[in-house]
Each structure stands twice: as C-alpha cells, then as structure tokens.
Amino acid sequence: MTSTIKDQDHALQERANHLVRQARLAAAVWTQYSQEQVDNIVKAMTVAAIENVQKLAIAAHEETRMGMIEDKILKNFVASEFHYHQIRDKKTVGIIREFPEEHIVEVAEPVGVILAITPVTNPTSTVIFKSLAAAKTRNSVIFSPHLMAADCSNLAAKIVYEAAIAAGAPKGFITWVEKSPRLRRETELMMVHPEVDLIFATGGTQLVRAAASSGKPALGVGSGNTPVYIHKSASYATTAMDVIISKTFDNGTECPSEQTLVIDAEIAPQLLAEFQRLNCHICTAEEVKKVADAVIDPRTGGMNYKLVGQPADLIAEKAGIKVNQYTKILLCPLEGDLRHHKLAVEKLMPVLGYVIVNSVDEGINRALDINYGGGTGHTAGVFSEDDDVVERFADAINAGRIIVNSPTSIGGLGGVYNNLNTTLSFGCGTGGGNITTDNVGIKNLLNYKRVPRRKNYTLTFQTTKNIYINPGSIDHLRSLKTKSAIIITSRSAARRGHLSMVMERLPADCKVDVFSDVGVEPDFSTVEKAVAVMRQSPVDTVIALGGGSVLDAAKIMRLFYDNPELKLQEVAVSFLDFRHRISVFPQVVHTQLVAIPTTSGTGSEVTPFAVLKDNNSKRKLSLVDECLLPNIAIIDANLTKSMPKEITVDTAFDALTHALEALASTFSSDYTDGLALEAMRLIFEALPETLKNPGHILWRHKLHNAACLAGMAIGNASVGVNHALAHSLGASFDIPHGKANGVFLLSTLEYNSKIPRKFMPTSTYPLWVADQKYARAAQFLGLTDEDAPGETPSREKMCVLLRRAVYDLARLAGQPLAVAELGIPQDQYEQRMIELVTGSFEDMSMRTNPALPLIPEVAALLASAYPPRQRP
Amino acid sequence: MSGENADQAVEQRRTEVLPIDGPLERGIDHIDRTLATGVNLTLDFTGCKFISVDGLEWLEELLLRSDSLGSKVVFTNLVPSVYKVFKVAHIDSLLRACGAPSQPTEPYC
The missing domain is CATH 3.40.50.1970 (Rossmann fold)
Structure with missing residues (x-):
C-alpha cells in the first residue's frame, strides 16, 4: 500500500516536472521576443478568446452550475476585449518607463514561470485574463484550475494557447494541470517546485494561504465582504439599479459584489421601496433567520458553497420562503449587533444584508464593521453626491478599491464603469495578507530593472x-x-x-x-x-x-x-x-x-x-x-x-587653511580653484611682509583680500578634514581657530596627498585629484626643489614642497605647527582622544574632504599632530 | 579507463568547428551526422540570434548523444541574448557547453 502511494507521488512529481520544464524552456525563449512580436501574439490570443466567449461561458456554467451564462459571457469579454484595450499600448519589453528628470529608466524583465491558480467562480475569464497578462509580459504560465472547473478552464487555456502558438509564441508557454482527483496535490507540488518563480493565486482562501506560505513570491487575493454606504445625498433610484446590476451579476459570484448595505435613514424608505418595485424581496425578521440558516454553513460560519452563484428564487426555496420566480435579490435587514449577525459575512449569491443608520459617522462605523469582518483590504462602495462624505469614507475604510456611485462587482473589475485596471484578481494589501492592493495585472508580472544615470549636479557659485x-x-x-x-x-x-x-x-x-x-x-x-x-x-x-x-x-x-x-x-x-x-x-x-x-x-x-x-x-x-x-x-x-601680530598670524593661517582645503575639496571647481590659489599666493607673499612692517597698508590689504578670496572659495567648495580636527580641538581645549587649524595642516596635507584608503563617495567628485591640486599649488607658488635644482619635481615631490613651504611660513611667523606647541599636556590630549575623534568625525567639514577618513585614520591624524614637527 | 585517461581520449579526437547560422528553430541534420562520426564539435553561434524551444531541446539532446559517444561539444561566440536563453533555461549541460560553471543549486529540469 505504501509503495502505491509512493508510486502515485512519483508519477505526480514527474508530471509536475514535465509541466514546469516546458514552462521553463518557454520562459527562456521568451526573453528574445520584441515588443512587436509580443503585441501580435497578445492580439491573436484576444481575438481567439473573443471568438469563444459564448462557448467558454456555456462550458463554465455547465461544469460549475454557478452563475449565469449571459454574465459569464460579459466576464469573458472583460477578460479579453477590455483587458486587451487596457494593455494594448503598454510597453512591457525593453525600456518601459523613463523619468528624464531623475535620469532613470525602467527596463522590463519577465518574472519567468508563473503558477496560476484559478477559481471556480470565474474559471474561463480568469484563465483568459492571466494568459493575456502572461504573454504580454513574456512569462510562461502553468494553470492549476479549480477541480470543479478544470475542464472549462483548461479549454480556455487551450484556445488562447493555440492562437498564441500560431502567432509565433514559444512552445509550451501555457500549460495546465489536467483534471484528476490528485489535481490539488499536483498543484501543491508545483507550489514548492524550484523552477516556479511566482504563484499567482486567485481562488479559495485556503489555496491562497498555501501559495503565500509556499516560500515563493506570491500574488494572492483575499476574501471579500463588501460594505456599501448609501448616503442621504445619493439618488435612490440609480442606487437601487446599480446595486441590483452588481449583486445579480453572475448570481453574485464576483467577490467585490455588495454584501451589506449601510443606508442613511433619510433615504431608506424610498430606496427600499425602489428595490421592492424592481422585484427584490425584503425579508421579514423570520425570513432573515431562515435565509441565514440556509446560506450560512453552521460549521464554519461562512457561506454555504452549495448556494454560491445560485439564483434568488432557488435560494429562497432552499430557505423555505415563498418568492416569485423573477425575484432578483433577497434583501435581509440585519437587526441587533451587526458584528455578530450571521449574515454579516461574504455571500457570493444574491443575498444582501442591510442596516439603517442615522448619521455619516454611524454609517462609516457600520461599514467598518463589515469591512473588518472578513473583507479587509478588498472592496467597498459608497453612494453619495457629497464629496466630503466620499473622502471620509475612503479615509476610514481599508479596501484596495472603493467604488463610488457605481456597482462594486463590475466596478471592481475595472474598465466598464471606471478606469481601474481590468482584472479578475483583486489585491487586498496587508489587510488581506497580500503584497498589493492593485487590481492585479501586467504591472505585477514584471521585474523592474531601474537604470539610474549618474546625477549631474549643477554647481553654483554664490x-x-x-x-x-x-x-x-x-x-x-x-x-x-x-x-x-x-x-x-x-x-x-x-x-x-x-x-x-x-x-x-x-x-x-x-x-x-x-x-x-x-x-x-x-x-x-x-x-x-x-x-x-x-x-x-x-x-x-x-x-x-x-x-x-x-x-x-x-x-x-x-x-x-x-x-x-x-x-x-x-x-x-x-x-x-x-x-x-x-x-x-x-x-x-x-x-x-x-x-x-x-x-x-x-x-x-x-x-x-x-x-x-x-x-x-x-x-x-x-x-x-x-x-x-x-x-x-x-x-x-x-x-x-x-591687529596684533599673534591674531594676524592666526587668522592668516585660518585663511591659508581655507585656501588649501577648498582647493582639494570634493566640491571644488575651476571657479573656486582660481580663488583658492590666488588667496594662498597672497598669504605666502603678504604675511612675511606684514610681519616685517605691520603698519604697511599694502600688505595688510593683500592679506585682507586673501582672506576674502579664500572665503569665497570655501563658501562654494567648503573645507575638509583639517577643519574637522580643528573644530574638535578648539572645542575641547579652547584653542583659537587659526591656531587649531595650523597644528594639523602638515598632517592633513600629507594625508590628502596620498591615495585614499577610501574615496569620498560623491557624484561631484568623479576623480581623485587631491595630489594634483597640491602639486599645482606648489607650482603656482613657484616652489622648487632645493635638493635637486634644475630638475622637474615629481608630483609627489611637489606635494612635499608645498608642505615644506607651509612649514617654513609657520616657522617664520611663529605659528605653532603641533599640538605640543599649544601648551596642551600630552596626557590630557591623549585622555580626550575619543572625544576628539568623535567630534572630528561628526563634523560636517569631513564630508567634502577628498578622502573619506576612517576612524583609525582620524585618530592617527590627531596623534601625529602632537609631537613637534620636522621640516618636510 | 580512468577519468583522466578518458579526458585525454576526448581531447585527442579531431575537433570540427561548425557554424549555427540564423535562428536555431529545430535540429540541424549535418551537425547530427558529423557528431556521429565521433569527432568533437565546436558550435559557432556567431550567426545565431534566436533559439526556439525546439532548438534548445535539440541542443540538449545533442549534448546527451555526445556524452554517450565519448566526444565533446562546446559552444562559442554566443551573443548575449542567446547566452541569456541558456541562463534562464537552467539546463546544466547547455551551460557547461558554454564553459560556464554548473548552477550553484542543482537545476531541476
């Protein structure tokens, strides 16, 4: 016996493998198709579906005994003609969207192999819909139909597949699980098959849950329980007709269809009278109980599946109520606490509950009772001419589609009464355990490859x-x-x-x-x-x-x-x-x-x-x-x-640091470079002269100009790591800013002139050129190598010459070049090292430095700045 | 014959370089016949811009036959769109014929 079950499982696995392999090869071949080829194939499939809408509707009705042929024809049209109309001009191959201002394009990538689970309530229309969507997105699809609708579902799949193949689609891109008692087991095997890329589940809650827990990416839908609030401002006559159209559509099998009406007291008498006039039966309290006993399964508290999609007169007969044979809907007043009423659940049949309310607040609250009573995230409806009421309702209700002044079932399908995307799969968001609240369609069957171009910042000079x-x-x-x-x-x-x-x-x-x-x-x-x-x-x-x-x-x-x-x-x-x-x-x-x-x-x-x-x-x-x-x-x-000499020197070194840091900054530009170079040159020229003759206005003027030019440079290019260190030191030990800058200058010039361990990630700085900038500064100052006169110094040597010039200027001016020279005891300095490192690292100046200083490097820079300097 | 000796034997066979010209929509008889002579094959895909499902299945079968004949088939000069077909198809023998490593997880198909 055991071996028999094993054999059966083995055979099932083999069948599953075969289906998936066909789909996998087709998915691979799809990747080569152009948009034009795809569109021709989808068009051929649509034509084939349209040619067979009636045949498929009859097949579905005969097999499932649910709903109405006439409405199933309409559903098949929606899934083919309406769906095609919406997706016809959509791009699904190559670049599908462009965002010129963001310099981003989106490129489509098919998801691959889709396992599509289809329901008993809309069997052929769902297959048509998913087949077109799969072809349009160059995916393969394996249909796993509901057992009670397998033949008609597979017939639909075969019709559109043959049309697709004739139009040049890859062989095997649509396959299906044949009807058998082990269909469900075969589906389960495919749900966990490693070559299935996505599960697209429309159907019973259990299957959707199984899909969601398969470990695969899954698009599922949830169960509905649609509340519809009818505000006093609505037209009772059109509301009644819309609700009847909707709730009787395919005998109520559409999951977005109305389940409970919440009616303002002011409009209730006219509305109910209109329902009656149009041949809806309003049940007495006793009849409500009978209906509830008939349509609700006492074991589960959910609907009795034997009555799903049956006409109202048949349901009335089952409930033991006498109605005429043309009765459209059984309207049931739901007395007492709505939250505990047996009929306040989803009923995919022409049985409709209603409650009467005395205010908008009460109306929204009762609608919330239904919304959160098994249909969260699915669908809701509101009839109102007052936009404020519509907005308040939409804000409160958790539903992926909130249909306004129109039938919720056909309205939810999209395309007929509104411009929602046409679908047979209603995403319910997290409220329904889904990843999306979309009317699921082609956009959910693509991987989106974003191709961002590098940002080209426009640098300004201010x-x-x-x-x-x-x-x-x-x-x-x-x-x-x-x-x-x-x-x-x-x-x-x-x-x-x-x-x-x-x-x-x-x-x-x-x-x-x-x-x-x-x-x-x-x-x-x-x-x-x-x-x-x-x-x-x-x-x-x-x-x-x-x-x-x-x-x-x-x-x-x-x-x-x-x-x-x-x-x-x-x-x-x-x-x-x-x-x-x-x-x-x-x-x-x-x-x-x-x-x-x-x-x-x-x-x-x-x-x-x-x-x-x-x-x-x-x-x-x-x-x-x-x-x-x-x-x-x-x-x-x-x-x-x-200005006293000490302040003259301190501030000159501040300006010199500005010039050197702006020059190497990641935000430097030709504009700031010119200012920085000239500022630096003026300081090297004017500071020694000013110190010799402090009252000489010309040199003071040059120094003053240098500070202003360097200010313009940092005003647009900002500074760097030297300022970060100086700010931290200054805050910790109350050191004047110019002096704090000076003691780090030789360390940071050397640090920034070496290839960084980490480059600074910023789009404005595509090439690390700090060493070139320093070499250019040395050249601009006319520095020569006293050790090798007549020779052209290397870039590295030029950087050394620049540091040497800074050293010489500081020594000439009496400016400290090391922390020790500031009189800070070494032990105190070392004790505050963590504080100094943290302060430096948090400083905004760090972010425009040409190298991204690592924390140990910051610590090393601080440490290297302590002992007295040797001439570079 | 040890594995190393078998490899040497394969390497010592004559190699025929055959082009795949145009779309590969079905099997190519003369390639089948050439393989049957016991030579190694190098299939040059320079001129091939499309492979159908039948083409893929033929290539897979060709590789199976070459294995059983003890010869070797390699694919060269694949354009990216064709190489991607092999990648998406997850057929290990095709990827190996391109010189690519086996899939990190065992391909199922």
Missing part, C-alpha cells in the same frame, strides 16, 4: 553681491541706504576705534543702535539678546563689525530678527549633503546685512556659513544657507592695521 575693496572703502557707508541700523560688534571694536569709524560714516538721518556684547564664542543667548534689542527698536540694516565670531553672530541675528518663527535646532540639523539637508531656510530676507571684517581670516563676509556655540552640547552648531550671505561686504584693510 557670494556676497556687493563687495567694496581697497583701503578706505568703509566710506561706502556714507551712501548706505538705511534709516535705522544696529551695529553688532565686540567690546574691542570700540577700543580699536573701529566703532567710531563706522558711526561717523553712517548717514546723518540714520538712527543707530549698538550691540557690543558679542564675545569670543557667542552662543544663542547672545543672538536672542541682540534680536530683543532690534525688536524694541526696529532696524532696516544690521552692520556686523569685527572678526569671524561677530560676523557669524550677526548673520544669525539678522536671520532670527527677520524670521521670529524659526527654531535654532531646526535650522542647525547636521547633513551629509547640503542639497539634501532637511533644514528649511527662508527664501527672502528683509533686513540688509553689511559685513565689515576687522581680521583677515574667516572670510565670513562672503560665505553662507555661520557657526554658533551650543552650550548644551558643548559643540558648535553650523548653519549653512544662501540667506545667510551678507548683502554688502566692506574689505577695508585700514581696520586691520592695529
């Missing part, structure tokens, strides 16, 4: 619009258009005479306030204080007078003065790429900002950056946006004449 240069340019203030200004500055500005220089030049009729409480590292409380002053005495102009801290603070003050609703934390969110950052800055600024730098370092007067200390996190917050750019910059070297 800087302050009006820049007044040359010593004495502060006189421009005399013609400044302002009636009320505030000068944001530091206490030292008054001591150095800068404040009076500005105030004397402002127009006589201009009201001037002064806020001079900006310290070395201002925080947001400073900004708030200044903004409060500005609100008390409104201004049209903010004049920032000072070093980088003052200028940055003034930018933020102007921003918050103009936009009181802004929140600092929202505009200071860190980002990887400023084009994708989540912070939203205002597009328009009202108050003009005049930036007058009194040091030659930050270049803040021409950058869209502003840095602020965050006392909570003990870190610096960076704001970046075009709206932070000042309107006017005044580059007057007279304001730097009194």
